[in-house]
Amino acid sequence: MKKYHSTLWLFFLGLVVCEAQYTEEDWPERDLWMKTEYLLQLSGIESGDKVADIGCHEGYLSIRLARLVKDEGRVYAVDVRSDRLETLRENAADRNLKNIITIRGDYDDPKLPEDELDAIFIIDTYHEMDSHEKILRHVKDALKVGGKVILLEKLKDRVRGKSRRDQVNAHSLGPKYVRRELRQAGFTVISEIGDHGDWERDDSKQMWIIIAQK
Template sequence: MKTNIHFVLFICLFFTLGLHSQYVEHDWLERDEWMKTATLLKMAGVSEGDKVADIGCHEGYLSIHLAKKVLDRGKVYAVDVRQDRLETLQRNAKKRNLTNITTVLGDYDDPKLPSNQLNVVFIMDTYHEMDSHEKILQHVKSSLKPGGKLMLLEKLKKRVRNKSREEQVSAHSLGANYVRKELQQAGFTIISEIKDHGKWEREDDKQMWVLLAQKPE
């Protein structure tokens, strides 16, 4: 009986770790490949000296890429709603001698970013978790400079492809059709789109898409 219980606990732990592996530091190199991160940064137009934000930063995968891109003259605001993640990010940045990352403990409806200062804001595989997405988009728009950009990446699972927004979100997934409309309603202009950016963690069921939107000049 004890053996069976231990086996079940092991299986649960295995799948829990796998579910969040893309956010853990030792899986970052593999993520560079399947998420095509260099392509995303080029598409967003991130350059030296920019001020950018990573909303839903977890342990800092994207924040660290951004910090290396904007260099010392730039700044990265790494936002998460969990302090433990921000502390892990700070350690990850410190061992890489990166001093241009500022961690921000955000609220679920407010990322707490400075007003009219940012060149680009990234929300990667996090937007589907935001119950107050309308408020978040308004806060993001306020944080961007005129002409500033917002990049959104999400994954859409095959089994919920034609389902309602609520059903997709319940499956930790979201379609570009819903988000495109929400961005436009928030006053953004869609300037670029990737309808098929490959498979999230190389899983056939999870197709990534990307939207790049702009705040009016």
């Protein structure tokens, strides 16, 4: 019984940690270890662009994108949970940002407008997408010709070299699977960073980035 309670506690603790990493008080620290300014520079996003943040949670990246594209641009912030989107709207209102449009997506459809977006960000979310092939089709449909998808994930040491299923079960994913899936969906990989640093400064979780173009 004691072992059961210990396991249950660790499970709930894991959920709390997962939620906490996206809350507003952790954003300044996240800027540093995720090298967010560099990530945004890599994307080439400019004032007036229309972009999307799939898996936006409470708005960490959406807020930064909204400031980058300015009033002339648009940010489509997508999440499957309405409570996260409500918090995002509050965070945007507190900063007087009016260029963020929130979308409650489905697990297999982000519900983005077609042929309109300059870039779509999928940050630490792609590994959660069971219907990744369908999602990538929707992403491609939403992008303009020449539009880009920017993916950032973490690969944990303990599942390095293992199957896609093993990696996903560990809330992780390696670039070789994503690179192949992007090409199968008709994207061209234009940039790749194999080591973007350590997720939450944990040296057993290596971040990587792939940028692909429609």
